[in-house]
Amino acid sequence: MHLAIYLPLVMPLLAAVAAWPLAERLPPATATWLLVLSSVALAAASSAVLGMLALTAVVRIPLVDSLGEMSGQVISRDDPASVPVAIAAGALLAAAAATACRALWRRAAALIEAGRQARLLPGAGQVVVTDDEAADAYTLPGVPCRIVITTGMLRALSDPERRVLLAHERAHALGLHYLFTTAARLAAAANPLLRPVAAATGYTLERWADERAAAVTGDRRLAARAIARAALAATTAPSRKPRRAAHAATVLGAVSTPVRMRRAGPVPRRVAALLRPPRDPRLLLLAAAVLLVAAVGVSALEAARDLHALLESARAAGTS
Amino acid sequence: MLYDSERGCAAVREGAGRSGDDAAGRRAAGELEAAVLAVLQAAGSALSPGDVRDRLGGDLAYTTVVTILSRLHDKGVLERRKAGRAFRYVPVADEPGLAARRMARVLDAEPDREAVLARFVSSLSDTDEELLRRMHGEAAADGG
Numbered sequence: 503m504h505l506a507i508y509l510p511l512v513m514p515l516l517a518a519v520a521a522w523p524l525a526e527r528l529p530p531a532t533a534t535w536l537l538v539l540s541s542v543a544l545a546a547a548s549s550a551v552l553g554m555l556a557l558t559a560v561v562r563i564p565l566v567d568s569l570g571e572m573s574g575q576v577i578s579r580d581d582p583a584s585v586p587v588a589i590a591a592g593a594l595l596a597a598a599a600a601t602a603c604r605a606l607w608r609r610a611a612a613l614i615e616a617g618r619q620a621r622l623l624p625g626a627g628q629v630v631v632t633d634d635e636a637a638d639a640y641t642l643p644g645v646p647c648r649i650v651i652t653t654g655m656l657r658a659l660s661d662p663e664r665r666v667l668l669a670h671e672r673a674h675a676l677g678l679h680y681l682f683t684t685a686a687r688l689a690a691a692a693n694p695l696l697r698p699v700a701a702a703t704g705y706t707l708e709r710w711a712d713e714r715a716a717a718v719t720g721d722r723r724l725a726a727r728a729i730a731r732a733a734l735a736a737t738t739a740p741s742r743k744p745r746r747a748a749h750a751a752t753v754l755g756a757v758s759t760p761v762r763m764r765r766a767g768p769v770p771r772r773v774a775a776l777l778r779p780p781r782d783p784r785l786l787l788l789a790a791a792v793l794l795v796a797a798v799g800v801s802a803l804e805a806a807r808d809l810h811a812l813l814e815s816a817r818a819a820g821t822s
Numbered sequence: 823m824l825y826d827s828e829r830g831c832a833a834v835r836e837g838a839g840r841s842g843d844d845a846a847g848r849r850a851a852g853e854l855e856a857a858v859l860a861v862l863q864a865a866g867s868a869l870s871p872g873d874v875r876d877r878l879g880g881d882l883a884y885t886t887v888v889t890i891l892s893r894l895h896d897k898g899v900l901e902r903r904k905a906g907r908a909f910r911y912v913p914v915a916d917e918p919g920l921a922a923r924r925m926a927r928v929l930d931a932e933p934d935r936e937a938v939l940a941r942f943v944s945s946l947s948d949t950d951e952e953l954l955r956r957m958h959g960e961a962a963a964d965g966g
Contacts, residue, residue, distance in 0.1 A: 609938075612938045613938060616938045616939070618856065619856060622856055622860055638941070638942075639941070639942040639943075640939040640940055640941045640942065641939070641940040642938075642939060643938060643940075655942075667942055670942060671940070671942060674940040679940055680938065680940065707940070708940075711940075726957075729942075729943060730954050730957060732942055732943045733943035733944075733946055733950075733954060734946075734951065734954060734955065736943050736945070736946075737945065737946045737951055763953075765949060766949070766950060766953055767944070767946065767947055767949075767950040768944055769943055769944060769946055769950055769954060770950050770953045770954050770957060773954060773957050774957065777957065
């Protein structure tokens with residue numbers, strides 16, 4: 503096994519750096535699929551490589567050699583990885599497996615609980631309006647998903663803006679977006695380097711639903727306005743903040759947007775994205791990202807083949 | 823946009839009957855809380871822990887029911903009144919649809935709910951709020 507075996511371990515770092523730029527530059531549906539599939543593939547490849555490295559330590563234990571009728575000398579001579587590296591890989595793999603199992607368990611419990619709550623919500627319709635002053639709206643995953651909107655949120659929005667809100671939440675519910683989030687989070691649990699990718703996936707899913715709402719209502723500016731108004735209503739409704747005049751900040755609007763956007767959170771980014779024309783597919787960028795992930799897959803397979811060849815030769819030497 | 827408090831209660835009662843049998847584990851605790859809430863919401867009057875246990879229909883220990891009721895009380899979801907030697911519990915307010923809000927609150931206490939709920943808008947930082955007001959102003963000015 504040569505250095506290529508370490509590529510699957512290094513690539514998640516690149517993915518972590520590239521996730522946000524990709525999330526901003528690609529159309530949201532494309533970005534979501536790319537980020538989710540890449541993070542799952544990278545988590546699988548990095549775990550597999552850790553497993554292979556750990557295996558090279560296991561096969562150097564004399565007892566394992568004699569059981570498998572393998573030659574320890576051949577394995578040591580063709581040294582795939584130093585023993586400390588192999589042991590470290592084993593420890594990392596164990597930690598990764600433990601956190602992934604824990605994350606899977608917690609996620610499954612949370613989804614089951616959400617599904618139960620979705621069933622217990624009053625009414626038979628998909629949308630449930632709750633009598634609550636605080637402006638809030640969310641989709642509760644379940645079979646079927648339920649959309650919960652508070653009266654506070656309904657009051658904060660105009661009729662067309664409410665259509666945006668409903669279209670947005672329906673996009674989450676019909677698109678089963680919680681499955682994407684779950685996959686990305688599990689990948690990030692198995693390999694913590696992928697956490698920024700999971701976070702970026704959360705953003706692209708919101709963007710995906712935003713674009714869907716803009717398409718349904720046929721008005722991007724309306725969609726942008728609805729999100730901005732909803733977010734401001736959700737933030738100012740609790741009495742913890744004194745309510746400022748709605749357009750006070752427009753007066754201060756001299757600072758250029760790009761400078762300010764660099765430090766902006768997800769909601770202003772979503773609004774800004776809707777105020778711009780839709781993104782082009784950017785096929786080259788997409789192809790580059792897919793190629794890099796494919797290279798990781800190939801190098802993991804290559805490593806597996808090398809390891810297999812090593813074990814075969816050790817076995818041939820051991821039985822002769 | 824509809825809710826139907828009649829059907830809602832029926833659905834809630836059915837849900838309560840289904841989920842009363844497993845008393846172990848933290849997730850089961852959340853489940854029981856929802857079931858107990860549903861029973862109280864459907865009852866329309868203050869109930870003692872014994873009443874709640876009977877209506878849950880399972881074979882729960884009295885102390886389990888008391889624990890759940892006081893936990894829900896601590897969360898501000900239930901009000902309690904002294905009646906004789908025991909407390910009687912009632913949901914904090916009876917407006918229709920409030921059950922959903924309470925359940926969402928119970929759910930809020932679950933781990934991982936961040937990623938489970940797809941919120942329309944996440945919370946804003948102060949910078950975000952100011953930025954958004956400006957953008958909102960621009961969007962409103964341009965788009966009507």
